[in-house]
Amino acid sequence: MRTLANNGAVILIISSDMEEVLHLSDRIAVMHEGRITGVLDEAECNEQNVMQLAVGRSLPSAKPSFSP
Numbered sequence: 001m002r003t004l005a006n007n008g009a010v011i012l013i014i015s016s017d018m019e020e021v022l023h024l025s026d027r028i029a030v031m032h033e034g035r036i037t038g039v040l041d042e043a044e045c046n047e048q049n050v051m052q053l054a055v056g057r058s059l060p061s062a063k064p065s066f067s068p
Contacts, residue, residue, distance in 0.1 A: 001024065005026070013025065018047055018050065021050070022045055022046070022047065022050070025042075025045055026041075026042045027039060027040065027041055027042060027045075028040045028045050028050060030050055030053035030054050030062075031054075032053065032054055032055065032056040033056065037053040037054070037056060037057075037058065037062075038053045038058065038059055038062030038063060039062060039063040040053070040059075040061075040062055040063075041063075044059075044061055044062065049062070
């Protein structure tokens, strides 16, 4: 997967496994009650930020929607 991503492919992973998501992702879109609550860039991808968005709280640094 990393080789594909390095060659420009977009890979979408949907998972509730925090360790897997943090290990594999360059960017994470977090959902709460069926809506994207924020998008975290690689530097912001940590368990605390993901959980804040997952329970419906906002983060000032998180983008409100997904953009490539």
